[in-house]
Amino acid sequence: MASGGGDNELEVSNKQVIFKNYVSGFPKESDVYLNTNGTIKLKVPEGSNGLLVKNLYLSCDPYMCNLMKKSISSTASSFEPGSPIFGFGVAKVVDSGNPKFKKGDLVWGKTGWEEYSLITDVQNLLKIEHTDVPLSYYSGILGMPGLTAYSGFYEVCSPKKGEYVFISAASGAVGQLVGQFAKLLGCYVVGSAGSKEKVDLLKNKFKFDEAFNYKEEPDLVAALKRYFPEGIDIYFENVGGKMLDAVLLNMRTHGRIAVCGMISQYNLEKLEGVHNLVHMIYKRVHMKAFVFSDYYHLYPKFLDLVLPHIAEGKIVYLEDIAEGLESGPAALVGLFSGLNVGKQVVLVAQE
Known part of the structure; x- marks a missing residue:
């Protein structure tokens, strides 16, 4: 009307x-x-x-x-x-x-x-x-989640070819891109998700090396040790809580953690504590939180990278x-x- x-x-x-x-x-x-x-x-x-x-x-x-x-x-x-x-x-x-x-x-x-x-x-x-x-x-992919994935992975994590990368909430808007960026760089990539359907997507559609359903893992520390026997170089953090605690025990020396989100904590009236932070000292782990708006100035550079990959089918969304x-x-x-x-x-x- x-x-x-x-x-x-x-x-x-x-x-x-x-x-x-x-x-x-x-x-x-x-x-x-x-x-x-x-x-x-x-x-x-x-x-x-x-x-x-x-x-x-x-x-x-x-x-x-x-x-x-x-x-x-x-x-x-x-x-x-x-x-x-x-x-x-x-x-x-x-x-x-x-x-x-x-x-x-x-x-x-x-x-x-x-x-x-x-x-x-x-x-x-x-x-x-x-x-x-x-x-x-x-x-x-070309908006806030895309720039978040790009800036968190490339700017915060400073990745190198051949490194071991773990991504939680990996089938989400940000995680699926981080995994693909890491694969394009030649990293070994594992993601966690909350259903068999999402795990299958990570491995078959997004070409992660491995993926697991965290809900089916009674011991997250053991699960990560299974997928990363030599430890984790880069952890892209989307979950927090027990997952972060387990990751800290599995980080390699001089590993990097990009703190993008902590969805497991958003709806809790009393936030969970993190108990294994001391391992950041033992292994000299660098952990940095960020928000995508810190990197608005990189948006043209981000588009230059991602648009050709989309056109060539090297990145799917x-x-x-x-x-x-x-x-x-x-x-x-x-x-x-x-x-x-x-x-x-x-x-x-x-x-």
């Missing part, structure tokens, strides 16, 4: 996924709701430097659970009760008050979980120049696409029980 006296004053319906209130523990679908009564004018307010965009794809990411809690850190803002949740997505510019963007441009970056968003902070919004790949890729904004809450919550296979994306609208 639309009203108004012309294109610049056009008002349209704007479905939104609204955050109810702060949560503790695991998020539930009922912690958000779909508002179908919203409207928005398809015009940037006079004097604004922002953009009015039509959202096409929205990215479901584990960190979003943290944004449902009242206080998480001094560097991240929680969702606001009564307002749309937000995250990374792909969008098309409907109207622009910014000279860097024009109507019709395709962009990726932070946006609202709604059909249309007014984006006032365009500092980290990136224009999509390469459209010979699926647009949804900019929610994954698996997506799990939920259709319609109304499917968003279930898709997001499903991340925390491992329902998704590959990168979880919500299709809001076709271009």
Whole structure:
């Protein structure tokens, strides 16, 4: 439904996924709701430097659970009760008050979980120049997860050919890429995941050397020793908790750990302790946490590496696409029980 006296004053319906209130523990679908009564004018307010965009794809990411809690850190803002949740997505510019963007441009970056968003902070919004790949890729392999995998592996881990690499949550949006980067470099790669289907994907689709289902391993220390009899050079950390403890006992001297995420801890009211940190001293292990935004400046370099690999079929990417904004809450919550296979994306609208 639309009203108004012309294109610049056009008002349209704007479905939104609204955050109810702060949560503790695991998020539930009922912690958000779909508002179908919203409207928005398809015009940037006079004097604004922002953009009015039509959202096409929205990215479901584990960190979003943290944004449902009242206080998480001094560097991240929680969702606001009564307002749309937000995250990374792909969008098309409907109207622009910014000279860097024009109507019709395709962009990726932070946006609202709604059909249309007014984006006032365009500092980290990136224009999509390469459209010979699926647009949804900019929610994954060519977006935040891709740059995370690239910067964490190449910049934090400083990998070398022939090294032994372990990746937890390896079939997820980031892990599947890290494994493929490592294989292209000539490393030995093992990943862990939470189902037989995901283990099979790691070995058959993503060409990991080995993979195992951590849920079927009563002793993670022994499992890692089995797959890494000579120890681990690089651990790409997505899980935390007991997995990190087991890895610390299996690291090689001068090993590196890139701390990307700790999904096992996000929904705990009392966080688990890590007991084997002393082994970092014994083996001179370097462990560094990072976020992808530390490496925005490397995005062009990242594209130069990954786009030819995609075109040549040397890197493959698996997506799990939920259709319609109304499917968003279930898709997001499903991340925390491992329902998704590959990168979880919500299709809001076709271009």
